[in-house]
Amino acid sequence: MNLLLDTCTFLWMCNSPESLSEDALKIVKDPNNNLFLSAASAWELIIKTAKTLNLPEPTDKYIKSRRNRLGISSVEIRESDLGALLKLPELHKDPFDRLIIAQSISRSMPILSPDSLISKYPVQVIW
Numbered sequence: 001m002n003l004l005l006d007t008c009t010f011l012w013m014c015n016s017p018e019s020l021s022e023d024a025l026k027i028v029k030d031p032n033n034n035l036f037l038s039a040a041s042a043w044e045l046i047i048k049t050a051k052t053l054n055l056p057e058p059t060d061k062y063i064k065s066r067r068n069r070l071g072i073s074s075v076e077i078r079e080s081d082l083g084a085l086l087k088l089p090e091l092h093k094d095p096f097d098r099l100i101i102a103q104s105i106s107r108s109m110p111i112l113s114p115d116s117l118i119s120k121y122p123v124q125v126i127w
Contacts, residue, residue, distance in 0.1 A: 002034045003027065003126070004075065004104050006113030007041040007096060014066045021127050024112055028070075035072045035112075037063070038103055042074075044096040080106045092117045 005013070012019040013028055020028065027033055046059045055062045067074065077099065085102035092098055092115075101121050104111045110124035119125040 001027075001032070002036065002107075002109050004036050004038060004100060004107070004109045004111050005041065005072065006100060006111055006115060006118070007044050008114065009112050010037050010041060010066070010072070011045075013070055014062075021114070024114075024127055027112060027126060035070070036075045036109065037067055037072050038075045038100050039077050040096045040099040040103070075103060075107075077103070078106070088121065091120045 009020070009024065017025065017028075028035060042060075042063050045053065045055075045063060049055055049059045057065070066072075081099065081103045084106040085099060088098055088102060092101065097115060097118060100111060101118060101123055103109070104123040105121075110126050111118055112126050114127050115125075
């Protein structure tokens with residue numbers, strides 16, 4: 001199964017896997033699943049490290065090294081993702097989560113996330 005990671009899920013996988021739910025942990029450990037991190041998450045992490053988030057190395061290197069170590073592929077932002085974004089109701093205010101939701105819709109990929117607001121959209125959320 002192809003799964004899109006929420007930004008916090010990616011960070012927890014990297015720094016505190018014990019924060020993942022039992023189901024999420026099974027999914028990320030299953031070699032039959034393909035995990036993806038959105039460019040929106042990379043953008044979010046770059047912005048947050050400039051303000052409040054501390055990482056052990058520069059953000060771009062951190063993301064790449066952790067993605068490689070954990071076998072996570074990158075997902076670019078396409079125009080079709082933006083088209084899906086335009087159709088979303090204003091339930092979630094976080095622009096990065098909204099873009100991840102749009103990508104989930106346009107690519108038919110479930111999102112691995114603890115964020116209960118995401119489940120209010122027509123996407124499959126696994127946690």
